[in-house]
Amino acid sequence: MTEKTVNAMPTKEFFIDMLTRDIPLIPAIVDLVDNSADGARQMKGNGSYAGLWSRLEVSTNEFRISDNCGGITVEIARKYAFRFGRASGMPPVKHSIGEFGVGMKRAIFKLGRKFKVESATTGSRFVVEEDVAKWAQKDEWEYEFQSVDENTKVPTEKCGTTITVTNLHDDVSRSFGLENFKTQLVNELKASLQDPISRGLRITLNGIPIDAEPFEFLTDEQLAPAYKSLSYGVPPQKAVNVRLYCGLGKESDPELAGWHVFCNGRLILEADKSADTGWVGGKARRNGIPPGFHPQYNLLRGCAYFDSDDPGSLPWNTTKTGLNTDSAVYRAAKIEMMRLMRPVVDFLNRLKLEKAGKDDEDNAEKGPLEQLLAESASEDVANPRFDLKTRATFTRPTVAAKQVTDGPEMKRIQYDMPSDKVDRVKKALKVRSFKDVGEKTFNYFYDAEIED
Numbered sequence: 353m354t355e356k357t358v359n360a361m362p363t364k365e366f367f368i369d370m371l372t373r374d375i376p377l378i379p380a381i382v383d384l385v386d387n388s389a390d391g392a393r394q395m396k397g398n399g400s401y402a403g404l405w406s407r408l409e410v411s412t413n414e415f416r417i418s419d420n421c422g423g424i425t426v427e428i429a430r431k432y433a434f435r436f437g438r439a440s441g442m443p444p445v446k447h448s449i450g451e452f453g454v455g456m457k458r459a460i461f462k463l464g465r466k467f468k469v470e471s472a473t474t475g476s477r478f479v480v481e482e483d484v485a486k487w488a489q490k491d492e493w494e495y496e497f498q499s500v501d502e503n504t505k506v507p508t509e510k511c512g513t514t515i516t517v518t519n520l521h522d523d524v525s526r527s528f529g530l531e532n533f534k535t536q537l538v539n540e541l542k543a544s545l546q547d548p549i550s551r552g553l554r555i556t557l558n559g560i561p562i563d564a565e566p567f568e569f570l571t572d573e574q575l576a577p578a579y580k581s582l583s584y585g586v587p588p589q590k591a592v593n594v595r596l597y598c599g600l601g602k603e604s605d606p607e608l609a610g611w612h613v614f615c616n617g618r619l620i621l622e623a624d625k626s627a628d629t630g631w632v633g634g635k636a637r638r639n640g641i642p643p644g645f646h647p648q649y650n651l652l653r654g655c656a657y658f659d660s661d662d663p664g665s666l667p668w669n670t671t672k673t674g675l676n677t678d679s680a681v682y683r684a685a686k687i688e689m690m691r692l693m694r695p696v697v698d699f700l701n702r703l704k705l706e707k708a709g710k711d712d713e714d715n716a717e718k719g720p721l722e723q724l725l726a727e728s729a730s731e732d733v734a735n736p737r738f739d740l741k742t743r744a745t746f747t748r749p750t751v752a753a754k755q756v757t758d759g760p761e762m763k764r765i766q767y768d769m770p771s772d773k774v775d776r777v778k779k780a781l782k783v784r785s786f787k788d789v790g791e792k793t794f795n796y797f798y799d800a801e802i803e804d
């Protein structure tokens with residue numbers, strides 16, 4: 353400082369406060385698991401993550417996350433990992449979730465006042481331990497290694513990172529004592545990390561494994577989802593590949609209905625029914641999408657996957673809890689999302705009319721569209737091993753025509769059986785729909801007992 357300068361250096365307290373204010377506790381923790389997932393990607397690329405794990409342990413005294421996902425090199429720790437914001441020169445990880453260079457630090461500050469980061473890679477290991485309040489008093493923006501070794505050999509299975517936070521903030525400690533909080537955390541991890549989980553990354557919370565839930569689309573040829581793949585930007589650096597699916601789910605479920613937006617496999621928006629994904633607010637009717645979401649659309653499912661080797665080109669915000677709706681890529685993709693959604697919305701309006709036309713609400717006899725829905729098989733879109741059946745546009749099923757068939761006069765058989773028994777028969781028959789279960793078991797009896 354000279355007589356001619358003024359001090360514009362940010363205070364550490366301001367930084368800590370600003371960083372942690374805008375992110376809730378759960379997304380801050382998810383950020384740490386994202387780092388494990390990025391470690392796994394760096395190790396395995398697009399392959400299986402089997403054998404890799406990320407373990408969370410929370411109690412009212414302590415938070416800990418440990419993984420065996422490759423670790424942080426001393427070089428990366430020294431130059432980049434502990435800095436606020438991604439410094440230029442940081443080696444990029446292709447297709448990573450990490451992008452902004454804040455997640456780990458923000459999570460640590462959000463959780464408590466003392467932390468320890470221990471990490472080992474095949475050729476180095478280090479420990480950094482700090483009391484945040486004491487650090488905030490110092491002028492230097494540095495941490496000291498408590499121990500560091502750059503001349504070591506660690507077997508790959510022992511390479512990983514452990515972050516421990518103690519002196520938890522009071523509200524954090526209280527949350528960690530609540531079952532309800534832990535359930536919310538599990539649900540969030542399940543949804544946000546379904547991609548790495550389905551690739552084999554084993555995530556646990558206090559020892560309990562977190563499974564990815566399949567995300568199912570109906571796949572009957574008359575109901576299969578529309579699919580569109582797009583590419584934006586100038587390949588290879590900035591190419592953003594977009595895959596859009598819009599169709600129907602198996603259950604009428606408000607928690608699944610709407611659009612799910614993923615960036616590099618990370619869920620950013622879940623079951624969105626807002627203007628962000630094309631549902632128009634107010635009274636306007638634009639592109640055939642109705643003014644706003646309504647429970648009659650509870651079967652609608654949309655998935656939008658944005659993927660890029662350069663995470664900086666993806667339309668997410670820094671907390672990865674929502675979109676950067678200013679993104680030109682997102683705005684272009686959204687028009688396509690609305691195009692795909694329109695016929696599905698039309699179909700669901702039609703279905704509502706069919707149901708309204710029934711003389712009796714309790715009438716067990718289903719209308720032709722409802723019948724078709726009930727009998728359709730479904731497949732998981734989230735599972736990378738599956739090749740989901742899709743088509744270019746969702747077109748309305750021609751159910752009326754289906755009923756008029758040539759051949760003998762037909763009789764409909766309808767009955768209920770215990771679900772577990774039906775599932776076992778379905779499995780044994782290797783069929784996908786209950787309709788097939790009915791037909792195959794009927795033919796089995798017919799062939800054995802009736803026909804000569």
Ligand SMILES: Nc1ncnc2c1ncn2[C@@H]1O[C@H](COP(=O)(O)OP(=O)(O)OP(=O)(O)O)[C@@H](O)[C@H]1O
Pocket residue numbers: 383386387388391419421422423424428432433434438449450451452453454455456457513
């Ligand atoms: N569990 C981990 N395994 C391997 N490397 C890690 C781990 N945690 C952190 N790192 C390293 O530390 C860096 C900083 O992590 P941090 O979460 O702060 O930022 P980021 O992941 O780069 O970006 P973002 O803010 O978008 O998460 C990472 O880029 C990565 O190199």
Ligand SMILES: [Mg+2]
Pocket residue numbers: 383386387449450451454455456
């Ligand atoms: Mg990160």
